[in-house]
Amino acid sequence: METLNPQVKAVEYAVRGPIVIKAGEIERILQEGGKKPFTEVIKANIGDAHAMGQQPITFLRQVVALCTFPELLDSPSFPEDAKRRAQRILQGCGGRSLGSYSASQGVDCIRQDIAAYIEQRDQGVPSNWENIFLTTGASDGIVSILRLLVSGEGRARTGVMIPIPQYPLYSAAIAELGAVQVNYYLDEDNCWALDVHELHRAYQAAKQHCQPRVLCIINPGNPTGQVQSKKCIEDVLHFAYEENLFVMADEVYQENVYAPDCEFHSFKKVLYEMGPEYFNSVELASFHSTSKGYTGECGFRGGFMEIVNLDPEVKAQLVKLLSVRLCPPVAGQAAMDVIVNPPQPDEPSFAQFHKEKASVLGALADKAKLTEQILSAVPGIKCNPVQGAMYAFPQIFIPPRAVEEAKALGMQPDMLYCLRLLEETGICVVPGSGFGQREGTYHFRMTILPSPEKLKVLLEKVRDFHINFYA
Amino acid sequence: METLNPQVKAVEYAVRGPIVIKAGEIERILQEGGKKPFTEVIKANIGDAHAMGQQPITFLRQVVALCTFPELLDSPSFPEDAKRRAQRILQGCGGRSLGSYSASQGVDCIRQDIAAYIEQRDQGVPSNWENIFLTTGASDGIVSILRLLVSGEGRARTGVMIPIPQYPLYSAAIAELGAVQVNYYLDEDNCWALDVHELHRAYQAAKQHCQPRVLCIINPGNPTGQVQSKKCIEDVLHFAYEENLFVMADEVYQENVYAPDCEFHSFKKVLYEMGPEYFNSVELASFHSTSKGYTGECGFRGGFMEIVNLDPEVKAQLVKLLSVRLCPPVAGQAAMDVIVNPPQPDEPSFAQFHKEKASVLGALADKAKLTEQILSAVPGIKCNPVQGAMYAFPQIFIPPRAVEEAKALGMQPDMLYCLRLLEETGICVVPGSGFGQREGTYHFRMTILPSPEKLKVLLEKVRDFHINFYA
Structure with a gap:
């Protein structure tokens, strides 16, 4: 000890x-x-x-089982749309096997499916598949990005702004990396809303003893369950723009919105709508996962992140860093593909899905x-x-x-x-x-x-x- | 940048x-x-x-497919032994689903199977399943252990002894953790053998500028392909005992021995045979993987480590550290289970396997x-x-x-x-x-x-x- x-x-x-x-x-x-x-x-x-x-979503498990044991592609008990998905994924794998390493960023065709899903989710805001990285659950992506961004000593040490209450992955990663945790408090009396004045307060206080470089947001909130309004997201992004902060948007609960007066808005889409001055400058990473939503597939450790405005040299450093761990689990990547590429209305599994x-x-x-x-x-x-x-x-x-x-x-x-x-x-x-x-x-x-x-x-x-x- | x-x-x-x-x-x-x-x-x-x-090993893929899509347990086209394995694994999973998080150390029954496999491999040397940790490929285990062991500043900074040539995961992890890389050279003229005099030389030289605390061994060697003799392993363990070094034995190629005059000896077994003075004191972590051997299942990111003589408080710290990432991919854990629990002579899949x-x-x-x-x-x-x-x-x-x-x-x-x-x-x-x-x-x-x-x-x-x- x-x-x-x-x-x-x-x-x-x-x-x-x-x-x-x-x-x-x-x-x-x-x-x-x-x-x-x-x-x-x-x-x-x-x-x-x-x-x-x-219970697991049947179609997701069918696709992953087909990928795992391709002899099942000949079985009449699996639907054609599941077989098509599995064949496509396997074509993207070395030797057409789930047992090959994928590229460190993930299987190309799955990255392409994710980009298409994001474009649809964000009503046409462009997504470049080369900015999509598959991850081992969202946690892995979050820690990888933090790992890139922590540097400096003393007052120049990277400060990472996190909500309080927070999901403790953040405080754990900050401690492990020796970064400075900068707390901003959510407003419990206002349904745990994020108040941009509190961001300013926390930022100014932190500037005395560290260099805040990263702003973490969890939306919908964990553990607090709030869903941020579009106006609030705009305020946050404006603040990040002004203070040159890297925004980490933990959006793993994007499918989990229950309140009838609430809607999920992605940070990426809101940034786009704020105009090119913002969209071409604010550095943003958004995280998603197979573990939450309606699939709840935690054990597969699937997830992805989309990065926006990362300097190409820094992106190359990220690829290098990820390559040391070789690749995210490919079965988890396949599970992620089903989530972003679900059965379409003209396909046999649509109704059940x-x-x-x-x-x-x-x-x-x-x-x-x-x-x-x-x-x-x-x-x-x-x-x-x-x-x-x-x-x-x-x-x-x-x-x-x-x-x-x-x-x-x-x-x-x-x-x-x-x-x-x-x-x-x-x-x-x-x-x-x-x-x-x-x-x-x-x-x-x-x-x-x-x-x-x-x-x-x-x-x-x-x-x-x-x-x-x-x- | x-x-x-x-x-x-x-x-x-x-x-x-x-x-x-x-x-x-x-x-x-x-x-x-x-x-x-x-x-x-x-x-x-x-x-x-x-x-x-x-090609993948059929039995392994059958078991993982059955775990993934348990409706196949009713299919007559899957053998009974594969079904028994799958049912047992699923019973160890929350909600009997591969989609649940496992314990951070892995699924209990898989840890037990691994311990039984090690006891058999090592001809009766006891293995405690509570010292087995499933990992996301061997790399994840190696980096986790290094992460625990790196501390100190200046001349007190942890030195990590690695073979040269080495597998670059080691140098990468050492750089990322800011530890001190201490090179010991394998003897190319002697078929890349490890010479304990070279370990002494490297250790003494390193003592001038850091505190060597960890000794990494890769056996069979990557990239060098040598298989260490029992005598050589004894020498290495004696050295580690004398200098109080934590031994990390990368044994992922334990099934991959080709030369007729060579045999794999695990560091654990050799340590045991050196007697209780050694077996009760040298700290050792051994790593294995689904990615190599005869299965080559890299994409599943399966692996495990066995730890020996870890202080209980340090072990609790390891569990805590691993819990932040929740768990290794459960499909990869299932694949690992097949490797350590293959078909037995009286089972239907034995011959094909x-x-x-x-x-x-x-x-x-x-x-x-x-x-x-x-x-x-x-x-x-x-x-x-x-x-x-x-x-x-x-x-x-x-x-x-x-x-x-x-x-x-x-x-x-x-x-x-x-x-x-x-x-x-x-x-x-x-x-x-x-x-x-x-x-x-x-x-x-x-x-x-x-x-x-x-x-x-x-x-x-x-x-x-x-x-x-x-x-």
Whole structure:
């Protein structure tokens, strides 16, 4: 431990932190016949849809299975459109095998499909496939870009602006790279909206001790679930333009918008609409993933990023850096291809694909509503609407005696709360302190992924626990 | 470029470096109907078996396809043993889906299968499955361990001892982490053997300016193809024990041993046989992969590492670090499971599996022999036997006029040689300077992966080119 990399020591990742390790221990006790006041642990700590019972999209799995075992291309039980997709992907692979390394940027034809998808999503804003990089989940892309951008010493060290609350991949990567974390606070009283004045404040304060070079945005928000308005995105991009910041837009929840008055706007499209002065100058990387949306294919570790306005020399450095790790998993690339190139209306799988997609997204929208309704009715819990993504991040009021007890135990009050919740009910959620929160406020993050029946039980147990804890 | 991370700038990775980019350009010219003195580019730069036409192992692909699309479990066209493997893997996955995140260390039952495989490989030396970590290819494991071990400033900075020639993942990771690269030279005149006196020399020299903490070994060797004797491994482990070095044993080519007088000995087994004083103290990490061996499944990015004698607190730090990236691709984990848990003699797939495995390894052994025979007969080329792995690393004699010309062009002489070879013959190999070599000597690395017919043509073209170039 003495000689361990101090930047590794500084890393924290609450989503799989101590509370989740504790949940695993309790699960083992239950499996071995031990007694607890509940019969199962419900893991609402991580956005892992299939683990919570969500079924895979049939067409996606058909295409990946066909790519994996091409003898199935002769099987009459697979639809023609799935076979066409698989054949096309295999033609892009060396030796027509998923077992070959792809180019470090990913398979060419998949990059082309992604560019076409982005153009359609952004209503015609051009996308150059040579700016598309497949990644090992979105996390890999985010860390790769940060790795490029961190430099300098002392006051010249790169500052990375991140929202608070944030997804802790960001703080972990910043710690590991030894960059400076610059917090800007989302406005909880305004449904976790991003206020550009707060960006200015954070930037000016940070300038005293580092060089802010990067602005990270998560939209729809994780853990906060807000969906940014177009006006807000314009303000953010204008600010980035003025201050010459590299914008990292984490848009992995772009398909997960539930609130009827909200709409997903990509940073790229908004930048384009602001005119060439902006579109030709602001450096932007946008990230997407197979793990979220309606597919929830976390295990395949698929994802991509689109980079805009990267200096060609820097882009060459990025390619070089990625080439050391050879390539992202090709099965995950194939899964990504299905998401950006789904069945068309004249294809045999169209109806089933859309039925399955609508079913997943419809259920998520219902569960987002249910979560807000039940939690916001609990005295001592304040829960904003879950406009998008897959999480609620309610504020919990923790009485002073519990705060003192936590201090005496050397832990955060919300950690004490979540540990008690786990021990009394078997529900595993993550303390707000793992994501960041305003001093003196306490929260937890829970996913909305359990089945509707299970989610209802879970929320009612949280309600009863909270009332009891508070008393 | 000015503010780019200087450690990223310092990274080099020749296996996908400038010569490979040039090869891609030439391929595009050929595709567009351009004229060259050859009709195809042969990429012998990277150990990418399937891209060179090697067929996947049927059983492996059946298991992964069944995991991917479990409806196939009802299909009579899949054998029962493949179905049993798939069912077992799926039972280890959240929601019985390959689309769930696994634990950051990998799926438990796959870790258990790996431990059982290691015990069998090492003739009973115990392996604890809780010390097995699945990884995203071996590269990911290697970089993760290095990341833990790099610390200190100035003369206290971690030195990492690597063989020269080396696989450039090591130098790239060392540059990126800002560690100190400590070279020890393999003995080309002795079939690239590792001489422990050279380890002592390199260690003592490095002590003057850094703190050597890590010793990396590649066995069988990449790019050099040697297989270490048991005696040599004992010497290395004794040295590591004396100097308190963390040993990283890159054993991804453990199945790839061709020379009849050579045998693979794992570092773990040799350490065990040296007695408890050694086995309970030397810190060791060993790496394996789905990408090499007889499967060549590079695209799945499967791999694992076994760690021995890691301090429990440090191990907890490793788990934490890995958890930030969530998990290795689960399809790659499934592929790894097949390798460590192949069909047994009483199972229906046994005969075909072993036929396919023997066919791949037999062909590789033939090609290793062929490569050595043809190259070592060329005047001005010196080629050691390819005892194992997948590469030849012949020494090429470059005449002084060519060395001068290269200098005038600002490039390494072996880079000039390889560029000319590519332009005149379409053959893509990697200059020795990308792997490291003794000052004033020149080499290239080529894979032995093309089909026997193609390999013969390739070698004859290299011979003719060399004679011509030399003249």
